[in-house]
Amino acid sequence: MTNMQKGLAEFIGTFWLVFGGCGSAVLAAAFPDVGIGLLGVALAFGLTVVTMAYAIGHISGCHLNPAVTVGLWAGGRFQSRDIPLYVVAQVLGAIVAAFLLYYIASGNPDFDLATKGLAANGFDEGSPGNYDIWSALIIEVVLTAGFLWVIMGSTDGRAPAGFAPLAIGLALTLIHLISIPVTNTSVNPARSTGPALVVGGLALQQLWLFWLAPLAGGLAGGWLYKTLGADRFPKPDIEGE
Numbered sequence: 009m010t011n012m013q014k015g016l017a018e019f020i021g022t023f024w025l026v027f028g029g030c031g032s033a034v035l036a037a038a039f040p041d042v043g044i045g046l047l048g049v050a051l052a053f054g055l056t057v058v059t060m061a062y063a064i065g066h067i068s069g070c071h072l073n074p075a076v077t078v079g080l081w082a083g084g085r086f087q088s089r090d091i092p093l094y095v096v097a098q099v100l101g102a103i104v105a106a107f108l109l110y111y112i113a114s115g116n117p118d119f120d121l122a123t124k125g126l127a128a129n130g131f132d133e134g135s136p137g138n139y140d141i142w143s144a145l146i147i148e149v150v151l152t153a154g155f156l157w158v159i160m161g162s163t164d165g166r167a168p169a170g171f172a173p174l175a176i177g178l179a180l181t182l183i184h185l186i187s188i189p190v191t192n193t194s195v196n197p198a199r200s201t202g203p204a205l206v207v208g209g210l211a212l213q214q215l216w217l218f219w220l221a222p223l224a225g226g227l228a229g230g231w232l233y234k235t236l237g238a239d240r241f242p243k244p245d246i247e248g249e
Contacts, residue, residue: 009067014090015097017068021060022101025072026202030107033192048127053193054181060147061173064241072171073196074098074219079156079226083234085163098198106202121207128203128211129194131216137189141217144191148221149228151183152195156229161237194218195225 032052036044044052061070069086071077075094080086110126113119128134131144155176161167162175180195187193194200200218204211 011093014068015093017064018071018094018097019101021064021068021070022072022098022198023055023105024060025046025053026102026105026199027109028056029199030106030127030185034109034113034124034135047185050181050184050188054177054182057180058173061176065173066116072098075152075196075222075226076159076200078223081230082227083156083160083230084152085160099201102198102202103205106206110206126207126208127192129192129200130214131191131217132215134210135190136192139190144217145221147187147190148194148218149225151187152222152225153229153232155179155183155195156226157233160230160233195222197222238246
């Protein structure tokens with residue numbers, strides 16, 4: 009695949025993740041009488057990854073996330089020279105998705121960006137549950153590290169073939185079920201950047217944490233799997249094989 013194809017795939021995939029995941033939170037989570045709620049939003053984020061993994065995994069690897077890109081590099085699965093291309097494409101896809109989502113949401117006369125937001129991430133007063141900066145920092149690092157461990161493990165050559173997209177999508181669903189009350193769930197700097205640029209104010213001021221923590225977690229998760237999982241636990245010999 010060419011760099012153009014890979015970059016475009018990452019742009020489209022990350023657009024899909026932000027538009028689908030954040031869109032479910034903004035447009036459908038609290039829809040009068042029959043909203044999808046926290047569970048629905050968590051599932052929507054997971055579904056965006058599952059669907060795009062099958063659609064573009066064979067083109068770009070379907071990272072959709074700078075933390076995944078650098079985590080795969082730390083795990084020895086990705087070339088450092090391609091990191092800028094992937095990160096730029098991911099961030100641009102997230103930004104376009106956020107602005108388009110804002111335009112659609114603004115079609116409702118009752119929509120108020122200042123009060124309803126755009127599923128932006130935050131801590132303290134920016135947190136849905138008013139969790140402080142340390143809670144936000146720790147949960148984002150830990151969950152992103154766990155996400156990378158699942159990605160690395162499910163795409164390992166020893167893992168059952170064909171199931172990686174499901175494992176990764178379900179992992180992202182679980183991550184959202186855990187952390188939406190704390191930070192609105194980032195684990196993805198691109199996903200955080202798009203809504204923060206639209207919302208501005210506090211969301212933009214706190215954006216630094218949602219780059220720092222996921223990148224740190226991604227690096228840790230990728231390195232840990234490479235160090236502890238890849239060579240230390242070989243597939244056992246089975247008699248008769």
